[in-house]
Amino acid sequence: MSLIQELRSARCFLCSLDHDAEIVTSITNLAERLGVKVGAVAAIGALQRAEIGYYDQVAHEYRPIEIDRPVEIASLNGNLSIREGKPFLHAHATLADSEGNVRGGHLTSGTVFAAEVCLRELVGRPPVRRHDPTTDLFLWSETD
Amino acid sequence: MSLIQELRSARCFLCSLDHDAEIVTSITNLAERLGVKVGAVAAIGALQRAEIGYYDQVAHEYRPIEIDRPVEIASLNGNLSIREGKPFLHAHATLADSEGNVRGGHLTSGTVFAAEVCLRELVGRPPVRRHDPTTDLFLWSETD
Amino acid sequence: MSLIQELRSARCFLCSLDHDAEIVTSITNLAERLGVKVGAVAAIGALQRAEIGYYDQVAHEYRPIEIDRPVEIASLNGNLSIREGKPFLHAHATLADSEGNVRGGHLTSGTVFAAEVCLRELVGRPPVRRHDPTTDLFLWSETD
Numbered sequence: 001m002s003l004i005q006e007l008r009s010a011r012c013f014l015c016s017l018d019h020d021a022e023i024v025t026s027i028t029n030l031a032e033r034l035g036v037k038v039g040a041v042a043a044i045g046a047l048q049r050a051e052i053g054y055y056d057q058v059a060h061e062y063r064p065i066e067i068d069r070p071v072e073i074a075s076l077n078g079n080l081s082i083r084e085g086k087p088f089l090h091a092h093a094t095l096a097d098s099e100g101n102v103r104g105g106h107l108t109s110g111t112v113f114a115a116e117v118c119l120r121e122l123v124g125r126p127p128v129r130r131h132d133p134t135t136d137l138f139l140w141s142e143t144d
Numbered sequence: 145m146s147l148i149q150e151l152r153s154a155r156c157f158l159c160s161l162d163h164d165a166e167i168v169t170s171i172t173n174l175a176e177r178l179g180v181k182v183g184a185v186a187a188i189g190a191l192q193r194a195e196i197g198y199y200d201q202v203a204h205e206y207r208p209i210e211i212d213r214p215v216e217i218a219s220l221n222g223n224l225s226i227r228e229g230k231p232f233l234h235a236h237a238t239l240a241d242s243e244g245n246v247r248g249g250h251l252t253s254g255t256v257f258a259a260e261v262c263l264r265e266l267v268g269r270p271p272v273r274r275h276d277p278t279t280d281l282f283l284w285s286e287t288d
Numbered sequence: 289m290s291l292i293q294e295l296r297s298a299r300c301f302l303c304s305l306d307h308d309a310e311i312v313t314s315i316t317n318l319a320e321r322l323g324v325k326v327g328a329v330a331a332i333g334a335l336q337r338a339e340i341g342y343y344d345q346v347a348h349e350y351r352p353i354e355i356d357r358p359v360e361i362a363s364l365n366g367n368l369s370i371r372e373g374k375p376f377l378h379a380h381a382t383l384a385d386s387e388g389n390v391r392g393g394h395l396t397s398g399t400v401f402a403a404e405v406c407l408r409e410l411v412g413r414p415p416v417r418r419h420d421p422t423t424d425l426f427l428w429s430e431t432d
Contacts, residue, residue: 004158004174005157005158006156006157007157008155008156009153009156009264009297011295012295012296012328013294014292014326014369014410014428015293016427016428016429019423034292038158040262042186042328042330044366044378044379044380046343046345052244054216054241054242054243055190056214057190057192065243067244070344070345072342072380072392072393073380074363074380074382075218075219075238075365075380077186077219077220077221077365078188079158079260079262090188090260091188092216092218092219093218094219094238094240094246094363096342096382096391097342098342098344100340100342100353100355100391100392101391102246102382102391103240103243103245103246104216104238104240104244104246105216106216114420114423116367116378116427118328122156122158127158137258139160139258139260140158140260141160147303148302148303148318149302149303150299151300151301152300153297182302184406196384196388198384198387198388200386201336207386209387211388219362219363219382221330221332221363221365222332223302223404223406235332236360236361236362236363237362238382238384238390246382247384247387247390248382248384248388248390249360249362250360266300266302278307279402283402283404284404285304
């Protein structure tokens with residue numbers, strides 16, 4: 001059965017990330033600094049370069065896809081929850097090049113050109129990531 | 145004139161969908177089970193296969209696009225509202241293959257590998273879908 | 289340092305935009321009419337045509353990308369904040385053609401076929417856009 005965690009919306013932050021910062025670390029650090037343990041994240045902006053991942057559903061490993069040129073963040077959506085006791089960002093993104101062509105997947109890293117993040121805090125019993133044997137991913141599971 | 149329905153945020157749910165489940169049905173069932181009639185939905189994750197639709201704006205019909213391989217859900221955004229008296233999910237998605245290449249459109253169906261859904265309940269007078277003669281789609285219209 | 293503006297969720301609107309309307313103007317007008325100064329925006333639907341932009345990170349100018357055919361709005365995400373004293377929409381989108389192929393970037397304009405917008409009002413001290421010398425963009429900065 002699906003895990004369902006009921007939460008409530010609390011604070012909401014609009015943030016402009018630093019030029020040249022690494023985006024995944026920046027959003028995670030932002031959450032830690034603001035005391036946000038669980039949340040929903042959306043962002044738009046542009047990256048100077050990025051790495052995305054495709055999860056091989058048979059081999060059970062991420063394949064890295066390097067994007068070594070400037071791209072627009074056409075979308076970035078994800079969530080913050082607890083993994084190994086700490087706030088953990090899981091985000092997927094679509095990235096558009098100078099022709100508008102889009103590549104996407106799991107966002108591993110990216111160097112910020114400019115990025116506007118909407119971080120919504122959710123409060124209540126936080127979902128916790130644990131190893132899932134079926135997928136070999138760390139998915140939300142019942143706490144205890 | 146545009147329909148504008150004012151609502152208020154209520155409960156928010158983070159849900160991990162079952163491996164092998166059909167994603168559109170899963171999210172719809174989740175809403176029914178939780179008593180959510182109106183809401184905003186976002187999800188990330190991966191599908192084992194999917195079908196998306198492109199609405200032909202002249203012929204007024206959906207053209208199916210089969211994606212017969214595993215993909216990342218780079219984005220999934222949509223809403224829940226009432227159609228024919230029941231909660232109805234309308235979601236669009238972008239899906240990325242092993243090279244990071246993205247296809248997208250109206251999400252018709254998909255088999256979950258892993259999926260994390262953020263479902264925000266909205267309360268107030270629910271928008272209701274009715275047939276729209278201009279587009280032949282079921283769009284929100286004034287409730288009498 | 290990143291700008292961080294703390295806000296609170298207030299009203300939430302589900303809106304169906306008019307067929308044939310220009311999408312960026314429609315959403316901006318909607319916000320003005322509803323008195324929403326700051327917010328988060330998400331939309332799905334379809335456009336009859338669109339123009340997206342790619343920001344050249346070296347030349348510091350937007351390059352226009354015309355999409356002269358009907359497309360699905362696979363995603364549209366963005367925010368409303370204050371620029372030159374008025375509510376200003378900044379939105380990025382991914383747009384899918386009849387084969388499901390996706391192009392994306394900064395959404396400059398688009399003619400609505402059908403569009404469903406979720407507009408969440410955020411209240412508190414609004415972030416204000418000012419010229420940023422590093423990027424030549426109007427980014428959120430501290431309100432004195």
